[in-house]
Amino acid sequence: MSENLAAALGSAYGRYDRVEAAYNGMSLNDRNTFKEVITDKSFSHAQIAKAMRAIGYDVDRKQVQAFREKLERGKATL
8 A cells, every 4th residue: 555545544434323323312211212123123124214314313224224233243232
């Protein structure tokens, strides 16, 4: 890698997860509700994303799906 590219890259960024960031910004009541529905397969990814957007969090169904998958693999915790 050239020194110019290395300087431009700087250090690696951490992964930003919009769903996790939204969860961290929620009230205690909303966090408790989120914990219940994120593991409940009767709620679709789209339904959860729509509800989160309704209260002001910019997430889409694919982000909710990815977060659910991270939870299932043990790569995320609540």
